[in-house]
Amino acid sequence: MIGDGAAALAIKDRLVYIYGMSLQIPEKPPRGRPRSFDMEAAVERAMGVFWSRGYHATALPDLLRATKLSRGSLYAAFGDKHSLFLRALDRYIADAVTRMDIELAPRREPVDGLRAWLAGYVDRTSGAHGRRGCLLVATAMELAGQDAEVARRVAGFFKAMETRVADALSRAKAAGKLADGVEPSGAARILVCFVEGLRVVGKTAPPRVTSQATADALLYRFIR
Amino acid sequence: MIGDGAAALAIKDRLVYIYGMSLQIPEKPPRGRPRSFDMEAAVERAMGVFWSRGYHATALPDLLRATKLSRGSLYAAFGDKHSLFLRALDRYIADAVTRMDIELAPRREPVDGLRAWLAGYVDRTSGAHGRRGCLLVATAMELAGQDAEVARRVAGFFKAMETRVADALSRAKAAGKLADGVEPSGAARILVCFVEGLRVVGKTAPPRVTSQATADALLYRFIR
DNA sequence: CGATATCTGGACCGATCAGTCCTGAAAGGA
């Protein structure tokens, strides 16, 4: 077995760690016929299916139809349904985090950023958009209790959202924009719960004006 | 066809409506061997299974084990899996509404009631309790988009919660307990989203003190 | 008693599930 000797050899991501140094193993040039489909595009299609139907209600034929892959290609590329699901979930999370990083960017005026961030949630939780729901929330409810890999990702996402919102609130506070007694990290937790609750209530396709007014009313409890 | 004549006869729930009057049809005494298990208890057991695993991940053998019924008895009593699920969901909703009616009872001091109501949610969304999740939220995410019967119930529950919370807030406002500019119906929508979001975030089993502090912080934005 | 309805327990149904394997063609590098 590699790495079993006294030299304490370890391999990770094509890096060999030995004697405190690391050596890069060059990527082997691919042999045989190259893959002819875009894996990221396939993950995105699969994500759409899981998003609409949930994990258990999604059957292999649904994924094959959406990705336009044969059974053989899909299993060769992604392993199994669960692995593909995790990749889809990761993609969903990465998209959401990227969006937040734009909306709540440090260079932006923080209250404007928070307004934009909330407006995005209002948009995605009203009417037909709302009815579609949220892959992350659905996954949290369906799988997080039983699936440690999923639970890790869900917890990580909420943490990521909370820190970004808390950051924006801290900057707002520093600029004197927050109401008296508003503490950024506590208010961030409130806002995280609120937007995730919006996703749940959004399943009943509430009218957009209502959701927008509700989000406005909450934000205005925090700002001066 | 009954009721097709000029007499405009209609039957509903063993009541015959005719000529503006209603006649009660006596309940027929049951024939044959009486049912020997408690249907409500069976629904409650089934509810527990759906609650823990979700609709699609719950298989018939799970329900048979939990209810201690034979396949034949279960199908004879409840029809099919979906009907049993709806009864379980109705039971879950009825329990939740009953709890709210106690916590937010009109005779009670409204702010105390809101505090108790929030404390209940904190309790159910922290630690191990939180990890268990919420049948209603899980159902909303898993089925409401595809199942009109479920969607009706989910929307009805949110409405019921919103009106009760708005009522309590109105009473608090009348008593001069609300902060300036807090509008009961808008604040109620905020609180509904917040507690449903708690249920989602609760899936990551957050520490109780954090959830409690967050709920307190939100409520204290509304009260004077 | 006879009719009716439920009980337990299991056999059985067709459909579908996730996943494996195969064939024969095609596409790249050596």
Add this chain to the structure above:
DNA sequence: TCCTTTCAGGACTGATCGGTCCAGATATCG
């Protein structure tokens, strides 16, 4: 050209799905 890999498409596996049906026992009625 040869080797390797992916391609499409489908056959196939064993397991499980929700649901039906049956036999024989049992309980309560008229």
